[in-house]
Amino acid sequence: MTMISKQIGMIMSLMACTCLPLMAQEVKGKVVDEAKQPVEAATVIMQTPDSTFIDAVITDSLGCFVFKEEPTCYRLIFQHLLFKTFEKENCGPDAGIITLKGQDYALNEVVVTGERPLVKADKGTLVYDAQVLSERTTASNAYESLLRLPGVMELNDELSLTGTKDMNILINGKPSSMNQDQLITLLKSTPVSQVKKIEVMYNAPAKYRIRGAAINIVLDNGKSADPFWKGEVSGNYQQFVHANGEGNINLSYTGKKLSADINYAAGYRHKDSGMGTDSHHTLHDKVYSIQQVNETEAKHWLHNVRFGLDYQLSEGNSLHTAYTGSFQTKGNTTTRSKGNYSDSESFRTSQEQMHNVNLDYTAAFGLNVGLDYTHFNSPSTQDFTNYQNTGEQHFLVEERQTIDRWNVYAGQNHDLPQGWGLNYGINFTFAREKSGQLYQLDAGTDLPVTNTDTHMQEETYNFYAGTEKSFNNQLSISLSLAGEYYRLMDYQQWAVYPTFQLSYQPSSEHIFQLGFSSDKAYPNYWELQDITSYINGYMKLKGNPYLRPSTDYTASLTYIFKGKYIANVYYSHVKDFFSQLPYQSPDELALVYQSINLDYEQNAGLSLIIPFSVGTWWTAQCMFDGSYNQDVCDKYYNISLNRSNWRGIVQMNNTFRLSSRPNLQLEYNLLYVSPTLQGIYDVSSVWKMDLGLKWTFANDKAELKIQGNDLFNTFVPDGKIDYKGQKLNMDILNINRNLSISFTYKFNGYKEKKHKKVDTSRFGY
Structure with missing residues (x-):
């Protein structure tokens, strides 16, 4: 590989993390609402200008979407239950930022209710939805969310998990290096809205650099194309x-x-x-x-x-x-x-x-x-x-x-x-x-x-x-x-x-x-x-x-x-x-x-x-x-x-x-x-x-x-x-x-x- 091609490869890899495209053969963009907040789980359909289907993807938690191929010109159709359908024709890899308008629904005769599960299992880990815990309690920070987890208690000013001798606290998969008092102070200053999920591991794998039981607090630290x-x-x-x-x-x-x-x-x-x-x-x-x-x-x-x-x-x-x-x-x-x-x-x-x-x-x-x-x-x-x-x-x-x-x-x-x-x-x-x-x-x-x-x-x-x-x-x-x-x-x-x-x-x-x-x-x-x-x-x-x-x-x-x-x-x-x-x-x-x-x-x-x-x-x-x-x-x-x-x-x-x-x-x-x-x-x-x-x-x-x-x-x-x-x-x-x-x-x-x-x-x- 020549020196010029190496430099081009480095530049392309540095830019790949943003929602706006800088790579060939891919179409990227971002979907937001009228308040400029990301729209997650919106369906994006790609067609040719004559309405021939090419591909369909779903936006991620940041509202971003990526198509792995780039036609010369194409039509994008954006669909979401809570927003009005929007169509856009475009050429080139940059689809830009698309704003969807809200959709009002009136259910006069039928009301559907459901209950999200409190916990699910994922590869030996018990995963709790932090937002479900927040909705069901008055927890206002990460520490209070922990106390609402099944089996977690505060005894003698220390957190404990029933069935275990000692409990480790992880933040985004990394072990805590603070003592109990400092850790509690930190968790109390963490808003519950920023806690994406909480994972409970009664037997944490060695890759986490800890042993025994652990609770992993996963925070929602998203990136943004707009600083x-x-x-x-x-x-x-x-x-x-x-x-x-x-x-x-x-x-x-x-x-x-x-x-x-x-x-x-x-x-x-x-x-x-x-x-x-x-x-x-x-x-x-x-x-x-x-x-x-x-x-x-x-x-x-x-x-x-x-x-x-x-x-x-x-x-x-x-x-x-x-x-x-x-x-x-x-x-x-x-x-x-x-x-x-x-x-x-x-x-x-x-x-x-x-x-x-x-x-x-x-x-x-x-x-x-x-x-x-x-x-x-x-x-x-x-x-x-x-x-x-x-x-x-x-x-x-x-x-x-x-x-x-x-x-x-x-x-x-x-x-x-x-x-x-x-x-x-x-x-x-x-x-x-x-x-x-x-x-x-x-x-x-x-x-x-x-x-x-x-x-x-x-x-x-x-x-x-x-x-x-x-x-x-x-x-x-x-x-x-x-x-x-x-x-x-x-x-x-x-x-x-x-x-x-x-x-x-x-x-x-x-x-x-x-x-x-x-x-x-x-x-x-x-x-x-x-x-x-x-x-x-x-x-x-x-x-x-x-x-x-x-x-x-x-x-x-x-x-x-x-x-x-x-x-x-x-x-x-x-x-x-x-x-x-x-x-x-x-x-x-x-x-x-x-x-x-x-x-x-x-x-x-x-x-x-x-x-x-x-x-x-x-x-x-x-x-x-x-x-x-x-x-x-x-x-x-x-x-x-x-x-x-x-x-x-x-x-x-x-x-x-x-x-x-x-x-x-x-x-x-x-x-x-x-x-x-x-x-x-x-x-x-x-x-x-x-x-x-x-x-x-x-x-x-x-x-x-x-x-x-x-x-x-x-x-x-x-x-x-x-x-x-x-x-x-x-x-x-x-x-x-x-x-x-x-x-x-x-x-x-x-x-x-x-x-x-x-x-x-x-x-x-």
């Missing part, structure tokens, strides 16, 4: 004991090749918490009765900023880069404790900053490569005073943590003959963590503390390969295998993680899915330090340098009837399960909180999802889950542990359409969780009721929402320990009830772009 700016502003006021608030502004630019988005959010958090403990502590064959009441007040400012650029190099080839910053400033936490053993005060000041840069390239032949760098820094200072019968103890401690982490990844997908697919890749992560504590003890203060200065280096090498095949419209299978070498200082381990998914659909009304997956969970870096932090004069927190990752094996069978009724049978076994649990020390009067590894945790259960509706004014969804849970540890400090129980969960979400004009919806949700266990803990039952009202107006550009959460203040559990000499009652102060008022306004038809998140789940104290 435009869009935006959204929102504000939220939330009243707990103290007032909280946040504001958010999003701007995005979309062009033919280049798109950009910038987001800034600022919020103020001010919350109280409290706990009363009644400890019967056995020390040297003598029982001490210790009662303490802790009250904590925490407040800080939080700023999040992000800037992203996407550039379409050519058809199927794109480059993405983004910067994400998170800054927590003016952090102040005050904890006061009173009791018959000690009175103490703790004043902690802190700040936190995270910077992340991501570079990602996707090629038309199925290659995806990327580089991700994160820097995290979190210094804090604690001023602690403890008053006991033996005298006063006072110290200052400076705590610090700095993390630098690099992630390099590459993946390749192939479409093989006879419908087979092949994927393989690598995912390498390197992290360096520096942390420590520096104590300054007053004269006369005698505490068993040690200054620490720790440097850790972590390496993870992951290799994966997988295949998938759809044998017909009824049967599909997915297999993948990941090999991993993990090294943290002197600890090294090789591991293999298989994943299997089989989907069978004998008819449109019945879907069966059988799956198996394996996963690994890692403790955060601070838990691995040999540190001691004092909560009050009796309670303290200790790190565990011997803490190890856990391995999870999960199997599940899911049955879906008529696209909405769901039954799921599941079993999970977690080897080396780790959890932070309290323990009454046999050597001193101290209640020690420390994360430790159990031998294993396992659970088996059944969940049922039953949705129903009454006319168009009441939509409801009920979820029932029952499971058997067991925790086993042969050496739990100086005792053995083998405990089990049955747990039940009942959830019912209701949406009432009060009015169409004005658009008013009322939501009424209930959730009950029966008593359960965690190690030697017995956790009490909890329940809550939420009530919300949403008003949408100004041509759906504005939304006002009032939400009352946990109206009866009943969703914080109490804890109890009475096992082999360990005896402790924990009464958690329940101040979870809150009222929120939020307002959102979209201008210029704002469409928000989404992006890869930054993983900070293992950072922090």
Whole structure:
């Protein structure tokens, strides 16, 4: 090929992504309505000028259409049920932008109603229509849409999916790199109108670079031949004991090749918490009765900023880069404790900053490569005073943590003959963590503390390969295998993680899915330090340098009837399960909180999802889950542990359409969780009721929402320990009830772009 022909080929490939044609032997165009919005699923018929049929196509979600051949001159006929038929004669490859006029229909005697399925199966994935969820609930952002998914709950400020141990969040097929708090903040700022669909995978293939269960949020990030700016502003006021608030502004630019988005959010958090403990502590064959009441007040400012650029190099080839910053400033936490053993005060000041840069390239032949760098820094200072019968103890401690982490990844997908697919890749992560504590003890203060200065280096090498095949419209299978070498200082381990998914659909009304997956969970870096932090004069927190990752094996069978009724049978076994649990020390009067590894945790259960509706004014969804849970540890400090129980969960979400004009919806949700266990803990039952009202107006550009959460203040559990000499009652102060008022306004038809998140789940104290 000559140099000139190569240049011509490059120019043609760069222009192929637009709706307007720049290639020979193809006819392209775009169909819009009178408001210049794309018209999807319009039929476009091509004829010769003498009405001889040539071809017919359907417009895509952007209103674009393409004919693979280009007659010298031709006639185009545009048809759509909601628009008047339009004809156009043209010559050449550029059909231009065609505007269709609306068509009014009057159905006097016959009214046809139908119900779109809530869920469908696609190659082992449960696919939920986000717009159906939006219509049936008052969900106004991506996070609230997740909470309306069958089996998804918010427990202890974390998202969970029944039948799984841990749940990953993907955005447009890419893993999230943020911790739970940052991810929730992001999803709450994502309009539900921009969520195209939500995919639930109980056994995610290795090509997603995650293991175990996952929920993939697919956003509608369309391109446009006409560049435009869009935006959204929102504000939220939330009243707990103290007032909280946040504001958010999003701007995005979309062009033919280049798109950009910038987001800034600022919020103020001010919350109280409290706990009363009644400890019967056995020390040297003598029982001490210790009662303490802790009250904590925490407040800080939080700023999040992000800037992203996407550039379409050519058809199927794109480059993405983004910067994400998170800054927590003016952090102040005050904890006061009173009791018959000690009175103490703790004043902690802190700040936190995270910077992340991501570079990602996707090629038309199925290659995806990327580089991700994160820097995290979190210094804090604690001023602690403890008053006991033996005298006063006072110290200052400076705590610090700095993390630098690099992630390099590459993946390749192939479409093989006879419908087979092949994927393989690598995912390498390197992290360096520096942390420590520096104590300054007053004269006369005698505490068993040690200054620490720790440097850790972590390496993870992951290799994966997988295949998938759809044998017909009824049967599909997915297999993948990941090999991993993990090294943290002197600890090294090789591991293999298989994943299997089989989907069978004998008819449109019945879907069966059988799956198996394996996963690994890692403790955060601070838990691995040999540190001691004092909560009050009796309670303290200790790190565990011997803490190890856990391995999870999960199997599940899911049955879906008529696209909405769901039954799921599941079993999970977690080897080396780790959890932070309290323990009454046999050597001193101290209640020690420390994360430790159990031998294993396992659970088996059944969940049922039953949705129903009454006319168009009441939509409801009920979820029932029952499971058997067991925790086993042969050496739990100086005792053995083998405990089990049955747990039940009942959830019912209701949406009432009060009015169409004005658009008013009322939501009424209930959730009950029966008593359960965690190690030697017995956790009490909890329940809550939420009530919300949403008003949408100004041509759906504005939304006002009032939400009352946990109206009866009943969703914080109490804890109890009475096992082999360990005896402790924990009464958690329940101040979870809150009222929120939020307002959102979209201008210029704002469409928000989404992006890869930054993983900070293992950072922090």
